[in-house]
Amino acid sequence: MRIILFSGKGGVGKTTLSAATGYKLSELGYRTLIVSLDPAHSLADAFDLSEGERLSAKGLPVKIKENLYIQEIDVQEEIDRYWGDVYRFLEILFNTTGLDEIVAEELAILPGMEEVTSLLYVNKYYRDRDFDVLILDLPPTGESLRFVSMPTVLKWYMKKVFKTERLVIRVARPVVGRITDVPLPDDTYFKALENFYEKLKGVDEVLTDPETTSVRIVTNPEKMVVRESQRAFMYFNLFGVNVDAVIVNRIIPGELEDCSFLREWSGIQREYLREIEAFFSPVPVLKVPLLKGEVFGEDRLKELASLIYGDRDPSEVFFKEKPYEFVKEEEGYLVKVKAPFVSKETVSLLKGEEEIIVRVGNFKSHILLPRKLRKLEPKGAKIEDGYIKIRLS
Numbered sequence: 001m002r003i004i005l006f007s008g009k010g011g012v013g014k015t016t017l018s019a020a021t022g023y024k025l026s027e028l029g030y031r032t033l034i035v036s037l038d039p040a041h042s043l044a045d046a047f048d049l050s051e052g053e054r055l056s057a058k059g060l061p062v063k064i065k066e067n068l069y070i071q072e073i074d075v076q077e078e079i080d081r082y083w084g085d086v087y088r089f090l091e092i093l094f095n096t097t098g099l100d101e102i103v104a105e106e107l108a109i110l111p112g113m114e115e116v117t118s119l120l121y122v123n124k125y126y127r128d129r130d131f132d133v134l135i136l137d138l139p140p141t142g143e144s145l146r147f148v149s150m151p152t153v154l155k156w157y158m159k160k161v162f163k164t165e166r167l168v169i170r171v172a173r174p175v176v177g178r179i180t181d182v183p184l185p186d187d188t189y190f191k192a193l194e195n196f197y198e199k200l201k202g203v204d205e206v207l208t209d210p211e212t213t214s215v216r217i218v219t220n221p222e223k224m225v226v227r228e229s230q231r232a233f234m235y236f237n238l239f240g241v242n243v244d245a246v247i248v249n250r251i252i253p254g255e256l257e258d259c260s261f262l263r264e265w266s267g268i269q270r271e272y273l274r275e276i277e278a279f280f281s282p283v284p285v286l287k288v289p290l291l292k293g294e295v296f297g298e299d300r301l302k303e304l305a306s307l308i309y310g311d312r313d314p315s316e317v318f319f320k321e322k323p324y325e326f327v328k329e330e331e332g333y334l335v336k337v338k339a340p341f342v343s344k345e346t347v348s349l350l351k352g353e354e355e356i357i358v359r360v361g362n363f364k365s366h367i368l369l370p371r372k373l374r375k376l377e378p379k380g381a382k383i384e385d386g387y388i389k390i391r392l393s
């Protein structure tokens with residue numbers, strides 16, 4: 001199974017490109033599901049779904065055509081439908097004051113319900129195998145990053161929670177009482193915990209397996225957007241999620257350059273295109289022109305898909321590189337973490353018993369060390385050639 005994530009700044013074309021990609025995949029015979037978390041329902045709009053069709057879907061997959069389904073997740077709907085017990089547990093976890101302190105100290109970001117919902121779904125579809133390709137139209141960059149960082153955060157969380165079980169029960173009781181007005185019996189609480197853990201188990205491996213999961217970063221050839229894409233690229237690398245292409249959308253077509261107004265824009269775009277190619281190399285950069293008018297409905301999506309992919313199969317893994325590796329040296333090992341565009345000031349490193357924790361800005365990634373390396377001591381680190389290099393011996 002393939003999982004393709006579309007990430008990028010607000011409005012760059014994530015939903016439209018997700019829709020076009022899904023359309024082409026279904027034409028090639030892959031059973032495809034496109035999932036969106038966008039409350040504005042633009043995925044349904046991209047396929048020209050009527051309001052009635054959309055509403056009757058109630059957040060479940062809707063068949064668009066042979067092999068093609070779309071699903072617009074409604075978080076509230078989900079809570080009512082499946083995850084009541086799980087969310088009750090999460091609510092305890094996220095709202096309990098006692099835990100807040102631990103969290104504030106240890107975590108740079110807090111999980112949100114949206115990210116957790118999508119992770120639960122990713123794992124469900126991965127296990128069920130009803131689809132060949134799952135496309136995720138992610139929310140704008142910040143939240144996308146929360147999404148990919150979530151598995152490591154939750155793993156850490158669970159470890160901590162299980163360790164401090166007593167504390168959780170002690171603080172959770174009165175809080176639950178306040179939220180639900182019904183005291184929660186121990187059994188329900190532990191069942192919820194178990195259930196939740198079971199449903200999420202393995203999702204981190206799914207997301208960090210480059211044969212399964214790819215991120216395609218959507219960008220526009222404009223200063224702000226390019227900068228944000230570079231940051232996103234770095235973070236995806238840090239979390240070990242493979243970026244297999246950068247898609248530059250809305251490039252002004254050459255034939256419009258006769259217009260003096262557009263000529264200037266075109267020149268600016270050309271400059272950013274050069275910068276994008278230099279920065280992301282050797283990750284493939286796919287270029288997509290600005291189409292005449294908005295892109296709605298199957299015919300336009302088909303046209304767009306062929307402009308993005310040409311004759312290529314969108315389910316291919318276009319590029320694959322290890323986000324981190326362990327290199328044997330004369331004395332000890334070198335841990336190389338791919339982290340382009342980071343500067344020394346923004347990075348901090350910590351070696352735990354089993355892992356190295358890399359914090360860049362507000363994000364934190366845990367790199368699990370192979371058994372052999374766990375006993376070694378850190379002997380210095382530097383940033384070089386787009387890598388954070390940590391010596392252990």
Ligand SMILES: Nc1ncnc2c1ncn2[C@@H]1O[C@H](COP(=O)(O)OP(=O)(O)OP(=O)(O)O)[C@@H](O)[C@H]1O
Pocket residue numbers: 008009010011012013014015016017038042139140249250251288289290291292293294295296
């Ligand atoms: N190559 C293109 N040519 C012309 N119009 C485009 C192109 N790509 C996207 N659009 C149009 O741009 C608008 C925004 O695109 P889209 O909704 O896909 O962006 P998005 O990244 O999903 O936005 P959001 O962050 O708000 O979810 C849509 O109206 C879409 O039809």
Ligand SMILES: [Mg+2]
Pocket residue numbers: 014015016038042137
């Ligand atoms: Mg969108």
